Amino acid sequence: MGLVKSSNLGYPRIGEKREWKKLLESYWAGKVDEAIFHSEMKRLRLHFLEKQKRQGLDWIPVGDFSLYDHVLDTAFMFGLIPERFQLDVGDSILDTYFAIARGSQDAVASEMTKWFNTNYHYIVPELQGLSPQLKRNRPLDYYREAKNELGIQGKPVLLGPITFLKLSKGYDEDELDTWLDRLGPLYAQVLNELESEGVQWVQIDEPILVQPLDEKDFDRFYRVYDALNEATPKLNILLQTYFEAVEDYEKVVQLPVQGIGLDFVHDQGINLAAVSKQGFPKDKVLAAGVIDGRNIWRANLQEKLELIHTLTQVVALDRLVIQPSSSLLHVPVTVKNEEALEPLLKNALSYADEKLEEVVLLTETLNEGTSELKKRIQESVSAVTALNQSSARNNHEVQQEIDNLGEALPTRPAAYQERRVLQAKRFNLPLLPTTTIGSLPQTPEVRQARQKWRRREWSDEAYEQFVKDEIKRWVKIQEEIGLDVLVHGEFERNDMVEYFGEKLIGYTTAKHAWVQSYGSRCVKPPIVYGDVSLDQPMTVKESVYTQSLTDRPVKGMLTGPVTILNWSFVRDDIPRSAVQNQIALALRKEIEALEANGIAMIQVDEPALREGLPLKPEKWQDYLDKAVYAFRLATATVENETQIHTHMCYAEFQDILESISQLDADVISIEAARSHGELVNVFEEQVYDKEIGLGVYDIHSPRVPGQEEMAMIVDRALEVLAPEQFWINPDCGLKTRKEAEVIPALEAMVEAAKQLREKY
Ligand code: GLN
Ligand code: ZN
Numbered sequence: 001m002g003l004v005k006s007s008n009l010g011y012p013r014i015g016e017k018r019e020w021k022k023l024l025e026s027y028w029a030g031k032v033d034e035a036i037f038h039s040e041m042k043r044l045r046l047h048f049l050e051k052q053k054r055q056g057l058d059w060i061p062v063g064d065f066s067l068y069d070h071v072l073d074t075a076f077m078f079g080l081i082p083e084r085f086q087l088d089v090g091d092s093i094l095d096t097y098f099a100i101a102r103g104s105q106d107a108v109a110s111e112m113t114k115w116f117n118t119n120y121h122y123i124v125p126e127l128q129g130l131s132p133q134l135k136r137n138r139p140l141d142y143y144r145e146a147k148n149e150l151g152i153q154g155k156p157v158l159l160g161p162i163t164f165l166k167l168s169k170g171y172d173e174d175e176l177d178t179w180l181d182r183l184g185p186l187y188a189q190v191l192n193e194l195e196s197e198g199v200q201w202v203q204i205d206e207p208i209l210v211q212p213l214d215e216k217d218f219d220r221f222y223r224v225y226d227a228l229n230e231a232t233p234k235l236n237i238l239l240q241t242y243f244e245a246v247e248d249y250e251k252v253v254q255l256p257v258q259g260i261g262l263d264f265v266h267d268q269g270i271n272l273a274a275v276s277k278q279g280f281p282k283d284k285v286l287a288a289g290v291i292d293g294r295n296i297w298r299a300n301l302q303e304k305l306e307l308i309h310t311l312t313q314v315v316a317l318d319r320l321v322i323q324p325s326s327s328l329l330h331v332p333v334t335v336k337n338e339e340a341l342e343p344l345l346k347n348a349l350s351y352a353d354e355k356l357e358e359v360v361l362l363t364e365t366l367n368e369g370t371s372e373l374k375k376r377i378q379e380s381v382s383a384v385t386a387l388n389q390s391s392a393r394n395n396h397e398v399q400q401e402i403d404n405l406g407e408a409l410p411t412r413p414a415a416y417q418e419r420r421v422l423q424a425k426r427f428n429l430p431l432l433p434t435t436t437i438g439s440l441p442q443t444p445e446v447r448q449a450r451q452k453w454r455r456r457e458w459s460d461e462a463y464e465q466f467v468k469d470e471i472k473r474w475v476k477i478q479e480e481i482g483l484d485v486l487v488h489g490e491f492e493r494n495d496m497v498e499y500f501g502e503k504l505i506g507y508t509t510a511k512h513a514w515v516q517s518y519g520s521r522c523v524k525p526p527i528v529y530g531d532v533s534l535d536q537p538m539t540v541k542e543s544v545y546t547q548s549l550t551d552r553p554v555k556g557m558l559t560g561p562v563t564i565l566n567w568s569f570v571r572d573d574i575p576r577s578a579v580q581n582q583i584a585l586a587l588r589k590e591i592e593a594l595e596a597n598g599i600a601m602i603q604v605d606e607p608a609l610r611e612g613l614p615l616k617p618e619k620w621q622d623y624l625d626k627a628v629y630a631f632r633l634a635t636a637t638v639e640n641e642t643q644i645h646t647h648m649c650y651a652e653f654q655d656i657l658e659s660i661s662q663l664d665a666d667v668i669s670i671e672a673a674r675s676h677g678e679l680v681n682v683f684e685e686q687v688y689d690k691e692i693g694l695g696v697y698d699i700h701s702p703r704v705p706g707q708e709e710m711a712m713i714v715d716r717a718l719e720v721l722a723p724e725q726f727w728i729n730p731d732c733g734l735k736t737r738k739e740a741e742v743i744p745a746l747e748a749m750v751e752a753a754k755q756l757r758e759k760y
Contacts, residue, residue, distance in 0.1 A: 501526025
C-alpha cells in the first residue's frame with residue numbers, strides 16, 4: 001500500500017441487472033423462502049465486495065449493504081420497532097423489518113422521506129415510547145463476513161447518532177439529549193466490539209453537519225464523540241460528511257475523531273478554501289471526496305489532481321484518503337453494459353465501478369506517478385474534452401437564443417386579474433370547476449401495449465391507434481362522470497420526465513442507468529448530455545386528438561423545466577440554471593405549438609420544485625428565483641386567454657408561497673387531502689390571489705372516498721379561499737389507481753362539487 005489511500009463510502013445495492021430488486025420482490029411475492037432469500041442476498045453482497053477488492057481499493061466499506069434502507073437498518077439494530085409492528089409475534093424478524101417499511105395487514109408503514117437533497121428516500125424512524133437496546137452488532141457481522149469469506153479487512157459504515165436522531169421523529173426537541181444519552185453507550189458498545197475484532201477504521205456518517213446547526217448541536221457533537229473516542233482508544237473513527245460544505249469548518253475539524261471526510265465536489269469550493277486558508281489538523285486523516293458520487297460523468301482527472309495538489313499543501317500524503325464525494329448509492333452500477341450508447345458519450349460516462357477506478361487511478365498516480373498512469377489520466381481529459389467539444393454541446397442556435405433572452409423576467413402580456421376576466425369569459429366554467437391532474441389508470445394493458453411497441457412487435461401505427469382508443473374511451477368516461485375540464489390521460493407516457501427526455505434533443509436515456517429511489521423501487525433518470533432543444537412537437541398530437549372528441553376544454557399536459565432538471569442526470573460543464581433555461585425554451589415552443597393548435601389550457605407540472613431546494617437555507621432564494629425565471633420563460637408567451645395551470649404534489653408550502661405565486665400560473669393544483677388541513681392554515685396567514693385546487697382525495701390509497709368527506713375538505717378550504725378561485729381535483733395523477741377505484745371516486749367528487757355549488 002502506498003502513502004495515499006483509496007476508499008469508498010458505500011456501494012450501490014441494486015446490482016448490475018437489478019438482481020437485488022428482483023430478489024426482494026420475489027421474496028415479497030412468496031416466490032422464494034427466507035433461507036434462499038438470505039443466501040442469495042449474501043451472494044450479491046459478496047459479489048459487490050469482491051468487485052471493489054479487484055479494483056484495488058484500500059478501504060472497502062462493509063455494512064453499507066441493506067435489505068431496504070440504511071436508516072431503517074440503524075433503527076432496527078437498536079431495536080427501535082414502533083409498537084404497532086411488535087404485535088405480529090408469529091412473523092419472522094425479517095417480515096417485521098419489511099412491515100415497517102411497507103406496511104402490513106394491520107399496520108401502516110412508517111413514513112418515508114427524502115434523504116437530504118437526493119432522490120433516495122429513507123424510512124423515518126419513530127421513537128415514540130421506545131427505548132433502544134443493541135439487538136445486533138450489524139457492522140461487526142458484516143465485517144466478519146467480508147473477512148472470513150473474502151479476506152477483506154473492511155471499513156464498517158454506520159449512520160452517526162446525531163444525524164440518526166435528527167432524521168427521526170416521535171420525540172420532543174428537549175428529549176434529544178436524553179435520546180443521545182441512551183444511544184451513546186450503545187454506539188460505544190458497537191465500536192468496542194469492532195475494536196476488539198481488530199478493526200482499524202470505522203466510518204461514521206454525520207451528513208447533518210452540512211446543514212445549519214446551533215451551538216447546542218455542536219456541544220452535542222463534542223459530547224458524543226468525546227465519549228466514543230474515549231471508549232475506543234485503538235479504533236480510528238472517520239467522521240464522514242457529504243452533499244455540501246460543512247457548516248462550521250473550524251468546529252468540525254477539531255472534533256475528537258481521527259479522520260474527517262469532506263465533499264470537495266458539491267461544496268462550491270468552500271471546503272477546499274477552508275482547508276487551504278485554515279489548514280487541517282496535523283493529527284487527523286483527511287478523506288477527500290473528489291469524484292462526484294451524485295452524477296454519472298467521467299471526471300477530468302488532471303483537474304482532480306490539481307485539486308488534490310491544493311490539499312497536499314496542508315495535508316501530508318500519509319494522512320490523505322481519496323474517495324468519492326458521497327456513497328455511490330446515488331449512481332448506477334456500471335457503464336460496461338451500455339452498449340447502445342454512442343461511443344463519444346459512453347466514453348465520457350462513469351458509474352459506480354468506473355468511479356472507483358478513477359479513485360484508484362488518482363491514488364496510484366499520487367503514490368507512483370508512472371508514465372502509464374499519466375497516460376490514463378490524459379485519457380480522461382480527452383474523453384471529457386471530446387464530449388465538451390462535440391456538436392451536441394455546441395448548438396449555436398440554442399446558445400444564441402439563450403444569449404438573446406435579456407435580464408427581465410418573462411411576463412404575460414396582461415396581469416393576472418385582467419387575464420382572469422378574459423379566461424372566465426372564454427371558458428364559461430361553473431363555480432368550483434372539477435378536473436383531474438393528468439394521468440389516468442395505467443392498466444396492465446397499457447403497459448403491455450407499450451412493451452410490445454418497444455420490442456417492435458407492434459408497429460407505430462398499431463401503438464398509436466391503441467393510445468387513441470384509450471383516450472377516446474376515457475373522454476367518454478370523463479364526460480359521463482361530468483368533469484368540467486378533461487385530460488387525455490398520459491397513456492403514451494411511461495414516466496413524466498423520461499417521456500420528454502426521449503423526445504428532446506440533447507437528452508438520452510441509458511439502458512442501465514438505474515438508481516434506487518426507495519426500497520426495491522428504482523428509477524432511471526434520463527441524461528441531459530448536450531444543449532437541449534425541440535425539433536418536433538412532443539405532445540400536440542395526443543392533445544389535439546383529445547380536444548377533437550369533446551366540447552369541454554382539454555388540458556395540454558407537460559412537465560416543467562425545474563422538474564425535468566431535478567429528475568435527470570445533468571451535464572456538469574455548464575451551470576444547472578443554464579440547462580434549466582434551455583429546457584424551458586424548448587417547452588416554450590411546445591406550449592406555443594399547443595396553443596396554435598387550439599389547446600386553450602396548458603398544465604405545466606412542477607412536483608419537484610420544492611424537493612429541489614438546496615440544503616443550505618441561504619441558497620433557497622437564488623434557487624427559487626431561477627425556478628421562477630425558467631417556469632415563466634416556458635409559459636409567459638401565451639395569449640391572455642390561454643390558461644396556464646401548474647401542479648405540485650406536496651403540501652409544505654408556506655415558506656415558498658411567494659415564489660409559487662410568482663410563477664404566475666393562472667391555476668395551481670396541489671396535494672392537500674393527506675396533510676389533514678395543515679395546508680389550508682397557510683391561507684389564513686398568507687394571501688394567494690390566483691385560482692387554486694386543493695386536492696380533495698388521496699390518490700395514494702385504493703380507498704374510494706365518499707362525497708361527504710370531500711365536500712367537508714372543500715368547506716374547510718372555503719373558509720380561507722374564495723369559491724370563485726377554487727377548483728376541485730384529486731391530490732395527484734391517477735396512473736397508479738385501478739379504473740374501478742377511479743370512476744366511483746371521481747363520480748363522488750363531481751357530486752360533491754354539485755352539492756357545494758348549491759351552497760356557495
Ligand atoms: N400530470 C402528472 C400526472 O398526473 C403529474 C404527476 C405528479 O405530479 N407527480 O401523473
Ligand atoms: Zn402530483
